[in-house]
Amino acid sequence: MVGYIDKIKEISERLLKEGTVEMVIGFQKGTLPMMNTPCFAKTPEDVGNFVWDSHCGINLANYLTDRKEKIGVIAKGCDSRSIVTHITENKIKREQIFVIGAPCKGMMDRHKIASLFETEIRSVAENDGKLIVTAGDGEKTLEKADLLQKNCAVCAHRNPVIHDELAADPVEDQKDVDRYADVREIETMPPAEKWDYFDDLFSACIRCYACRNACPLCYCPTCFVDESQPQWVGKSTDPIDTKTFHFLRAYHCAGRCTDCGSCERACPMGINMRMLTKKLEKDCIDAFGWEPGLDLNQRPPLDTYKMDDPEDFIK
Amino acid sequence: MKVIKIDKKDWADSLGKLSGPYRLFGPVRDKDFHNFKELGNDEQPDFNFQNTRVSAKSMVLPQSETLFTYSLDEKEPDHHQMREPEKNYSPRAVLGIRPCDAKAFLLVKRNFDTPEYKDPYWVRAYEASTFVGLACDDPCSTCFCTSAGCGPFHEEGLDLLLVDAGDHFLAKVLTQKGKNLVQAAGWGVETNADVELMKRTAESRIASAISTEQLKGKAATDLYHAPFWEEAAFACINCGTCTYSCPTCWCFDIQDENHGNAGVRMRNWDSCMYPLFTLHGSGHNPRETKIHRVRQRFMHKLKYYLDKYDAGIQCVGCGRCIRLCPVNIDIRNICELMNSHDPGACTCQVA
Ligand code: SF4
Ligand code: SF4
Ligand code: SF4
Ligand code: SF4
Numbered sequence: 001m002v003g004y005i006d007k008i009k010e011i012s013e014r015l016l017k018e019g020t021v022e023m024v025i026g027f028q029k030g031t032l033p034m035m036n037t038p039c040f041a042k043t044p045e046d047v048g049n050f051v052w053d054s055h056c057g058i059n060l061a062n063y064l065t066d067r068k069e070k071i072g073v074i075a076k077g078c079d080s081r082s083i084v085t086h087i088t089e090n091k092i093k094r095e096q097i098f099v100i101g102a103p104c105k106g107m108m109d110r111h112k113i114a115s116l117f118e119t120e121i122r123s124v125a126e127n128d129g130k131l132i133v134t135a136g137d138g139e140k141t142l143e144k145a146d147l148l149q150k151n152c153a154v155c156a157h158r159n160p161v162i163h164d165e166l167a168a169d170p171v172e173d174q175k176d177v178d179r180y181a182d183v184r185e186i187e188t189m190p191p192a193e194k195w196d197y198f199d200d201l202f203s204a205c206i207r208c209y210a211c212r213n214a215c216p217l218c219y220c221p222t223c224f225v226d227e228s229q230p231q232w233v234g235k236s237t238d239p240i241d242t243k244t245f246h247f248l249r250a251y252h253c254a255g256r257c258t259d260c261g262s263c264e265r266a267c268p269m270g271i272n273m274r275m276l277t278k279k280l281e282k283d284c285i286d287a288f289g290w291e292p293g294l295d296l297n298q299r300p301p302l303d304t305y306k307m308d309d310p311e312d313f314i315k
Numbered sequence: 316m317k318v319i320k321i322d323k324k325d326w327a328d329s330l331g332k333l334s335g336p337y338r339l340f341g342p343v344r345d346k347d348f349h350n351f352k353e354l355g356n357d358e359q360p361d362f363n364f365q366n367t368r369v370s371a372k373s374m375v376l377p378q379s380e381t382l383f384t385y386s387l388d389e390k391e392p393d394h395h396q397m398r399e400p401e402k403n404y405s406p407r408a409v410l411g412i413r414p415c416d417a418k419a420f421l422l423v424k425r426n427f428d429t430p431e432y433k434d435p436y437w438v439r440a441y442e443a444s445t446f447v448g449l450a451c452d453d454p455c456s457t458c459f460c461t462s463a464g465c466g467p468f469h470e471e472g473l474d475l476l477l478v479d480a481g482d483h484f485l486a487k488v489l490t491q492k493g494k495n496l497v498q499a500a501g502w503g504v505e506t507n508a509d510v511e512l513m514k515r516t517a518e519s520r521i522a523s524a525i526s527t528e529q530l531k532g533k534a535a536t537d538l539y540h541a542p543f544w545e546e547a548a549f550a551c552i553n554c555g556t557c558t559y560s561c562p563t564c565w566c567f568d569i570q571d572e573n574h575g576n577a578g579v580r581m582r583n584w585d586s587c588m589y590p591l592f593t594l595h596g597s598g599h600n601p602r603e604t605k606i607h608r609v610r611q612r613f614m615h616k617l618k619y620y621l622d623k624y625d626a627g628i629q630c631v632g633c634g635r636c637i638r639l640c641p642v643n644i645d646i647r648n649i650c651e652l653m654n655s656h657d658p659g660a661c662t663c664q665v666a
Contacts, residue, residue, distance in 0.1 A: 222590075226590075
């Protein structure tokens with residue numbers, strides 16, 4: 001994927017030069033290994049800062065919400081699906097954006113990589129499916145495929161579903177991935193065990209809301225946790241309030257979440273809150289045959305109604 | 316100053332002795348990282364860490380703290396009156412706090428404990444605490460403490476400084492509180508070992524630095540109107556990670572919560588990165604966009620605090636906000652932009 005950058009720069013420069021867009025949103029190199037940071041280019045010269053590699057996990061759709069300019073945006077499979085959701089939910093107009101598609105082979109799980117070393121990682125280079133990682137206690141060459149973010153390891157849509165131009169040829173999608181093995185494991189737990197599982201899952205949460213804010217779906221001007229009249233949920237570190245936040249947020253993402261993994265990636269405490277959104281994603285497939293972000297012309301299942309709905313209560 | 320030798324094989328015993336006169340707190344491993352917790356009976360602090368994930372500030376300023384309780388039940392004689400709950404301000408010892416986190420309390424103290432105003436909860440908890448520091452000999456690449464008024468062996472804010480010397484600790488007694496704790500633990504073996512060389516070695520391992528010398532001379536309004544904020548703030552998602560993990564961020568919000576007729580008035584950490592932080596009752600928000608909020612955080616730390624107290628920046632260089640920011644906004648870069656800002660060189664402004 002490192003090879004995409006020349007094409008990304010070429011397209012971005014052209015778009016800015018020709019005035020097709022006012023800005024292009026992409027990534028620039030961060031100050032820490034495995035951390036690229038979202039940035040914009042407003043002039044062809046700014047494009048020089050762009051990078052592309054396996055550490056571009058942040059979902060850039062989050063940076064489009066309610067913007068008024070004409071924008072070029074680099075989109076992986078998951079970003080493109082969030083962009084589709086944004087368009088169907090009127091957060092941005094299709095004609096306002098130029099999607100530079102980046103077929104994706106998966107982004108790296110930096111926490112997992114860090115856990116393989118005793119000391120801090122000093123640098124990470126990438127080459128042909130391999131990562132060359134240097135830490136205080138030596139250098140290792142690792143297979144990228146073994147170190148994907150959890151969501152990327154089971155990603156079923158690596159190619160951008162909408163794009164105006166591609167930065168590379170489409171990649172082969174992963175076949176036979178079992179997306180929901182972990183969800184099924186929890187589904188089969190007896191209630192008490194499930195309870196303990198979720199208690200433990202969220203025990204370290206500091207309610208910083210990085211998960212919510214990294215999520216392209218969480219664009220409400222005032223989130224329900226921030227409301228005070230009425231106050232839906234307490235604001236302290238009470239474990240029940242904390243779980244209420246997580247459960248309700250997950251429901252707000254039901255039928256919309258593309259499992260881009262931004263929430264989990266952003267969490268400073270390493271919490272896998274995706275277990276909630278994934279369960280609802282699975283339920284949407286089971287109940288409605290629905291996968292979000294694949295079609296600009298369909299509404300997500302929870303904001304639409306079908307005449308042939310099998311349930312009586314709604315008729 | 317006295318240096319004492321503590322054999323590691325006696326460590327557990329001495330903690331046993333300390334657990335009588337003190338409530339003990341220390342770093343404990345939780346899943347993938349360490350954080351400060353109250354230690355259970357016979358629980359040992361785990362010193363095998365570079366720094367705790369979030370800072371030790373909750374030892375004095377808990378993320379959620381009950382200030383009052385009240386009853387809305389008119390049958391109760393003191394209904395609708397605030398009652399101060401019983402709290403435990405008996406002596407506590409915070410074991411293994413890093414020098415940066417200890418120094419941070421002194422930065423906060425300038426605001427929470429002044430001749431004019433005292434935050435009674437903070438002051439009582441602070442005064443009840445004895446801080447037993449653990450010097451850093453293996454700093455993170457993101458630590459820039461030595462250029463932020465602190466350092467891996469820094470002593471300000473500590474009562475005792477422990478230095479790991481293999482099979483034993485060397486303990487530098489720094490205050491009367493430190494002396495009392497040493498006595499309670501039964502540590503008495505004085506040595507003339509010198510930690511100066513270890514200190515210099517540790518300091519030389521700090522690989523990262525900021526420059527702050529120009530900040531004071533700049534006009535706050537020039538920095539406020541500097542053209543770099545839009546770009547600097549672009550990636551920020553306005554979470555509270557940087558402020559919640561920071562040892563020097565002190566902002567809180569006060570909330571009442573009722574369950575039936577019983578209520579508590581509590582304070583919870585708050586963050587200038589949240590839109591709600593400055594939302595007025597009228598609906599107006601003076602810091603409406605994330606550009607305003609990011610600017611506020613850095614202006615407070617690197618300019619307003621410095622101007623107000625003339626005692627350095629409101630940052631001890633622990634590097635947590637750099638390590639934990641999900642989009643890699645790096646205070647070292649922003650500090651450089653501010654420190655080197657030349658208002659004459661630019662014409663554009665942010666709103
Ligand atoms: S979820 Fe899929 S498209 Fe998105 S980063 Fe991971 S592999 Fe790429
Ligand atoms: S990002 Fe992590 S710590 Fe912050 S609110 Fe979400 S789950 Fe909690
Ligand atoms: S600077 Fe980083 S950690 Fe702080 S609010 Fe912005 S995104 Fe969150
Ligand atoms: S601003 Fe950042 S580096 Fe400075 S004390 Fe706070 S968390 Fe540490």
